[in-house]
Amino acid sequence: MTIPNTIKTITCIGAGYVGGPTMAVIAQKCPHIKVNVVDINPDRIAAWNDSNLNSLPVYEPGLAEVVEEARGRNLFFSTEIDDGIREAEMIFISVNTPTKDYGLGKGMAADLKYVELCARQIARVAESDKIVVEKSTLPVRTAESIRTILEAEGNGQQFKVLSNPEFLAEGTAIADLYAPDRVLIGGEQDEEGQKSIQALADIYANWVNRENIITTRLWSSELSKLTANAFLAQRISSINAISALCEKTGADVDEIARAIGADTRIGSKFLKSSVGFGGSCFQKDILNLVYLCRHFNLPEVADYWEQVVKMNDYQKHRFAKQIIDSLFNSVSGKKIAFLGWAFKKDTNDTRESAAIYVAKELMLDKAEIHVFDPKVTKERIVEDLKNVAASKAEFKAMKKLIHFHDEPYPAMNEAHAIAILTEWDEFKTYDWSSIYNNMLKPAFVFDGRNILNSAKMDELGFRYKGVGK
Ligand code: NAD
Numbered sequence: 001m002t003i004p005n006t007i008k009t010i011t012c013i014g015a016g017y018v019g020g021p022t023m024a025v026i027a028q029k030c031p032h033i034k035v036n037v038v039d040i041n042p043d044r045i046a047a048w049n050d051s052n053l054n055s056l057p058v059y060e061p062g063l064a065e066v067v068e069e070a071r072g073r074n075l076f077f078s079t080e081i082d083d084g085i086r087e088a089e090m091i092f093i094s095v096n097t098p099t100k101d102y103g104l105g106k107g108m109a110a111d112l113k114y115v116e117l118c119a120r121q122i123a124r125v126a127e128s129d130k131i132v133v134e135k136s137t138l139p140v141r142t143a144e145s146i147r148t149i150l151e152a153e154g155n156g157q158q159f160k161v162l163s164n165p166e167f168l169a170e171g172t173a174i175a176d177l178y179a180p181d182r183v184l185i186g187g188e189q190d191e192e193g194q195k196s197i198q199a200l201a202d203i204y205a206n207w208v209n210r211e212n213i214i215t216t217r218l219w220s221s222e223l224s225k226l227t228a229n230a231f232l233a234q235r236i237s238s239i240n241a242i243s244a245l246c247e248k249t250g251a252d253v254d255e256i257a258r259a260i261g262a263d264t265r266i267g268s269k270f271l272k273s274s275v276g277f278g279g280s281c282f283q284k285d286i287l288n289l290v291y292l293c294r295h296f297n298l299p300e301v302a303d304y305w306e307q308v309v310k311m312n313d314y315q316k317h318r319f320a321k322q323i324i325d326s327l328f329n330s331v332s333g334k335k336i337a338f339l340g341w342a343f344k345k346d347t348n349d350t351r352e353s354a355a356i357y358v359a360k361e362l363m364l365d366k367a368e369i370h371v372f373d374p375k376v377t378k379e380r381i382v383e384d385l386k387n388v389a390a391s392k393a394e395f396k397a398m399k400k401l402i403h404f405h406d407e408p409y410p411a412m413n414e415a416h417a418i419a420i421l422t423e424w425d426e427f428k429t430y431d432w433s434s435i436y437n438n439m440l441k442p443a444f445v446f447d448g449r450n451i452l453n454s455a456k457m458d459e460l461g462f463r464y465k466g467v468g469k
C-alpha cells in the first residue's frame with residue numbers, strides 16, 4: 001500500500017460538533033494541508049460557508065475566529081463527498097453514532113449505519129490507497145468491520161484503518177483542541193499500520209507535543225474512548241448520589257467535593273453535583289459499553305456501568321419531583337421559569353439536556369414552562385420536546401405549555417418558581433433583587449447547577465434550593 005511521507009490533503013466526512021471544530025483547528029495549525037469537510041446535510045454546509053460568522057452551525061467560543069482564518073485558504077466545506085474522498089490521502093469519519101432506536105440492541109447499542117455508509121462510499125469511490133481514520137466514537141472492534149467493507153466493496157485500492165477518538169468537550173472545544181491532554185492513535189502493528197500512525201501523528205505534531213501523542217493497538221484505542229466517557233460520567237453520578245444523601249442529612253455536597261477533591265488520588269475535577277449530566281455522548285457511550293458487556297456475556301460488568309445512567313435518570317427525576325413537592329404538590333397552571341436549556345454553558349447543543357426531561361415531567365403535571373437560554377432557539381426546544389413525547393397528543397399538550405423568551409426578565413416576571421438548568425455565567429450577574437420583587441411569593445429558586453450564593457438568595461427573601469444542600 002502507498003502511504004505518503006507527508007499528507008497533503010485530508011477529507012473529513014461529517015461536519016458536526018466534532019468534524020467542524022476539529023478540522024478547522026487542523027487547517028489553522030497546518031496551512032500546508034488542504035482540509036475538506038463534507039456532509040450530506042446541505043443546510044449544515046451552507047451554514048459553515050455563511051459569510052456571517054454568527055451563523056455557523058456550531059457555537060463554540062473561539063471557533064468563528066479559527067474558521068475566519070482558515071476558510072477559503074486551506075479549509076473547505078462542501079457537499080461533494082465523492083470529490084472529497086477521491087482527492088484525499090487520509091479520510092476521517094466523523095459522523096454521528098446515536099443509540100439504536102430499532103431492532104436488535106434498540107435503546108442500547110450504537111447505531112453504526114452512518115459509519116457503514118461512509119465505509120461503503122469510500123470503497124466505491126476511491127481511486128487510490130487511503131488511510132481511513134475513525135474519529136467517531138465506536139464500539140471496540142468496529143475497525144474490523146470497516147476494513148471488511150473496504151476490502152469487500154473496493155476496486156483493488158488498499159486501505160489502512162486507524163482509530164483516533166476525540167476527547168474535546170463542548171463549550172471548550174477550541175481550547176481542548178489547541179492543548180489536548182493527549183491525542184490517541186490506534187493502529188495495526190504491522191509496518192504499514194505503524195507508518196499510517198506516524199502519518200497522522202505528524203499532522204498533530206504541528207502543534208501538539210510528541211509526548212502527548214499516545215499510540216496503541218486499534219482495539220485499545222477504540223475501547224479507551226468509551227472507557228474515558230464512562231469514568232467521567234461515573235464521577236458525576238457518584239457525586240450526585242452523595243447529593244441525595246446530603247439533602248437528607250444537612251451536609252453540603254460542594255463542601256464534600258472540595259474535601260475529597262483535595263486528595264490528589266481523587267482529584268478535584270468533574271465533581272460538580274448537578275441536575276444530571278446531559279450531552280450527546282455520556283449516556284449513549286455508556287449504554288453502548290453496557291451492550292458490549294452483555295454481548296460478551298459479562299452481565300456483572302454491564303450492570304455495574306448501567307447504574308451510572310440509572311443514577312443520572314434518578315437525579316433528573318429527583319429535581320423535578322422536588323419542584324412539584326415544594327410548590328405544594330402541584331404545579332398545574334403555575335409559571336415556572338427555566339434559565340437555560342443547553343446541556344452545559346457555552347454551547348447551543350441541547351442533546352440529552354437535563355432541561356428536556358425536567359420540563360417534560362413538570363408539563364405532565366401541567367406546569368407552564370417559560371424558557372430563556374442565551375444560545376438555544378425556539379425551534380430547537382420544540383424539536384427536543386417532540387423527540388421525548390410519548391405520543392402526538394402528548395407533544396401537542398406540551399407545545400401549549402411551553403413559552404419562549406428572547407430576554408431573561410420577562411421569563412421570570414410573576415413566576416411561581418425559577419429553575420436553573422444550565423450554568424451560563426450571565427445568570428450570576430442578574431439583578432436578583434428586582435427578580436424577587438417581580439415574582440409571586442413565596443419565590444422559589446431551584447438551582448440545578450449550584451451557581452448562586454445560597455446565603456445571599458436567602459437574604460433577598462427567596463426560598464432557594466441548590467442540589468445536595
Ligand atoms: P453531529 O450529529 O453533530 O454531526 C455528524 C454529522 O455527520 C452530521 O452533520 C450528519 O449530517 C453527518 N453525516 C451523517 N452521515 C453522513 C454520511 N453518510 N455522509 C456524510 N455526512 C454524514 O455529531 P457529533 O457531535 O459531531 O459527533 C460525531 C461523533 O463524534 C460521534 O460518534 C460522537 O460520539 C463523537 N464525539 C462527539 C463529541 C461531541 O462533543 N459532540 C466529542 C467526542 C466525540
Ligand code: UGA
Pocket residue numbers: 137166167168169170171229232236269270271272273274275276277278279280281282343344
Ligand atoms: C464529554 C467529555 O468531557 C469529553 O471528553 C468527550 O469527548 C465528550 O463528552 C464526548 O465524547 O462527546 P461534553 O459532553 O461535551 O464532553 O461535556 P462535559 O463537560 O463532559 O459535560 C457533560 C455533562 O456533564 C454536562 O451536562 C455537564 O453539565 C455535566 N457535568 C460535568 C456535571 O454535571 N458535573 C461535572 O462536574 C462536570
